[in-house]
Amino acid sequence: MPPRMNNPSLVVPDALQPLLDLSKVIGGTGVPQRTLDLVRLRVSQINGRLYTLPADLGKAVEADDRLPQVADWRAASCFSDAERAALALAESTTEISGQEDPVPDAVWEDAERHFKEQELAALVLHISLVNLWNRVNVSTRQVPADWR
Template sequence: MTTSADELRSRLPDPTGLVPELTEIGPALFRATGNGSLPQPTISLVQLRAGQIVGSTYLTVLHSGNLRRAGESEERITAVASWRDAPYFTDAERVALALVDAVLIANPNGERVPDELYAEARRHYDEQALATLAMAIGQVCFFIPLALIGKPVPGAAPAEQWRK
């Protein structure tokens, strides 16, 4: 049995009403990642992958929708979950996805972001783009606790995603 969006309720009311500073932080993070040094589809792919890794339906629906609205194919969106063997990504996108995996998935055998991965990233991104990529991962990570703890309604408009 599936639950309709009307029946879902977030656990928290709108966090910006509880912590008004969020109204400044969110836009600042979007400005930082929107500096033009990194293609927007790469940012969205990375953020979708982060949502998948942490198991957040809200984030996966949000970032899948962003990619659809930007004209990305269903194949690319769906294949983010299995990006390593999917034929739909450029080498630069693959290294960006590898970085988000490295940052968010613990490596019991050593360093999270080994020198080899960093060197591969440097082959595809200049320093500003690489810093922006790190901030894009950080941007989605900033919102992960709210997505997991507050459970906003997936697919709902911003004004409707939080408990009233």
């Protein structure tokens, strides 16, 4: 299906830079880039917005063969406890429909054990930003892309 319109962040040009700036701020908070990449990949998988690994992760796949295992991260033994906590938080924060308490205390507390407050805040913002891009792209039928 062709896109319904140009990407809204390009149609409303003043919207794009703040989103890119937020992504840059998140990247500077101390959360490992690899963790942010894993979260971005998992959120996009959940939202059905990832048909292949994003181009910027392509080179990383050569160095990190864990990326193709992200969809089944619970069964894979190759992720650190902190990465697992971030992935669980990403799933809970993304899959909120029909949930009385989408982010259970156990998920939140596990994330708190592995991340300082600023890092945890950055993870929440990152998960939300990836969801924002996914939803913008879904509603306007954009081809899945990396807008980081």
